Amino acid sequence: MKLYGYFRSSASYRVRIALNLKGLAYDSVAVHLVKNGGEQLSASFRALNPEALVPALVDEHEGNEMALSQSLAIIEYLEEKYPASPLLPKNLLDRAHVRALALAIACDVHPLSNLRVLKYLTGTLGMSEEQKNTWYQHWCMTGLRALEEKIAADPRSGKFCYGDTPTLADCCLVPQIYNAQRFKCDLSSVPQLMRIHQNCMDLAAFDLAAPANQADAE
Amino acid sequence: MKLYGYFRSSASYRVRIALNLKGLAYDSVAVHLVKNGGEQLSASFRALNPEALVPALVDEHEGNEMALSQSLAIIEYLEEKYPASPLLPKNLLDRAHVRALALAIACDVHPLSNLRVLKYLTGTLGMSEEQKNTWYQHWCMTGLRALEEKIAADPRSGKFCYGDTPTLADCCLVPQIYNAQRFKCDLSSVPQLMRIHQNCMDLAAFDLAAPANQADAE
Numbered sequence: 001m002k003l004y005g006y007f008r009s010s011a012s013y014r015v016r017i018a019l020n021l022k023g024l025a026y027d028s029v030a031v032h033l034v035k036n037g038g039e040q041l042s043a044s045f046r047a048l049n050p051e052a053l054v055p056a057l058v059d060e061h062e063g064n065e066m067a068l069s070q071s072l073a074i075i076e077y078l079e080e081k082y083p084a085s086p087l088l089p090k091n092l093l094d095r096a097h098v099r100a101l102a103l104a105i106a107c108d109v110h111p112l113s114n115l116r117v118l119k120y121l122t123g124t125l126g127m128s129e130e131q132k133n134t135w136y137q138h139w140c141m142t143g144l145r146a147l148e149e150k151i152a153a154d155p156r157s158g159k160f161c162y163g164d165t166p167t168l169a170d171c172c173l174v175p176q177i178y179n180a181q182r183f184k185c186d187l188s189s190v191p192q193l194m195r196i197h198q199n200c201m202d203l204a205a206f207d208l209a210a211p212a213n214q215a216d217a218e
Numbered sequence: 219m220k221l222y223g224y225f226r227s228s229a230s231y232r233v234r235i236a237l238n239l240k241g242l243a244y245d246s247v248a249v250h251l252v253k254n255g256g257e258q259l260s261a262s263f264r265a266l267n268p269e270a271l272v273p274a275l276v277d278e279h280e281g282n283e284m285a286l287s288q289s290l291a292i293i294e295y296l297e298e299k300y301p302a303s304p305l306l307p308k309n310l311l312d313r314a315h316v317r318a319l320a321l322a323i324a325c326d327v328h329p330l331s332n333l334r335v336l337k338y339l340t341g342t343l344g345m346s347e348e349q350k351n352t353w354y355q356h357w358c359m360t361g362l363r364a365l366e367e368k369i370a371a372d373p374r375s376g377k378f379c380y381g382d383t384p385t386l387a388d389c390c391l392v393p394q395i396y397n398a399q400r401f402k403c404d405l406s407s408v409p410q411l412m413r414i415h416q417n418c419m420d421l422a423a424f425d426l427a428a429p430a431n432q433a434d435a436e
Contacts, residue, residue: 050367051322059311066311070325073317080310092298093277093284099291103324104269107288111329120356125349138338149268 001026005055006033007214010110011071012055013175016209018075021166022085030216033115072106075168087168098162101169105176109143136183148190159199174200219244223273224251225432228328229289230273231393234427236293239384240303248434251333290324293386305386316380319387323394327361354401366408377417392418
């Protein structure tokens, strides 16, 4: 498998964690989101993924190479193709719970702090760096505090977002905390999430997936 | 089952379509996102879903009521619990494709045009109505054009986003087109999506789920 990604991209980071948790080997192909006017916008990358977003996972199927996009769709694919070291629980309500935690980050937090969105704020809308950072912190912390409340209230929470084994939810949480720290969010109001984050970072699967440990890290 | 939603909420609309496509009966509970300072922010609704977002689906499980959140997690739950009239194909790569189409809307288009985001733009950031509408149209059409390109290029596209039976992708597409029309987006550049949208709206499952046909419609 080949993973087209960027060291700092949250969505790429999620897939790297999932691949590591499942013990699946893959080759990394760096797509630089800033250099060369954004390599994700190049014709060659758009041929792979017309959405012009990382990550894209290329897997072989009956001798053909198939490109998959969208981090959560890629992780669900890995889960279905390689069921060992499952990232979703068995029980249907618990699966829905874990997916909801993951989507609360993937849909309600991360899209608002995407590089292209921040660029639109400072470029097209002429917002200051300070307004951009306030925007980032507002949406990031609105989402993370809701998640904190949900996890604090749920008896299924454990060492990780769900129980004592990492799931899809942790694959999404860790990159979001990395991002939040980069944008200097005050994370003291989400102690449960920070506890889980630390438990994750103690595992090699998460550590090896971290932006600083990628070949394209700057 | 009880679906807490709002007639105009895209995410609620997605779940209504899925329930109808599967022929599942449900009771609607209206949560007005504007009146009373936003009923989704009330203590009673937050007890159900700390994220303070619609929809929430309440289902019975061993005599207890369980609340599920996040539209895509709810639809995956319905798919697993009620496999008849499947909303995902069988083949793993095709499942990943359909999920990626759905997520391209749910993660890359819809979050940027959420009511709370638009309010932040005009409120906190002091943007004009025109800037707000330009923002909406920019993100909506960036996402929809990428989707158009993907669907136009893919041999699996048919009467619907994938093949000739509606899937999870169509559950997400139709509410986004409704939203785009509301914000007066020029949809002439996405003819494949508009063709699929029409094919969906010809079906009772989609029509009955439309905002105008809800009890709380204004």
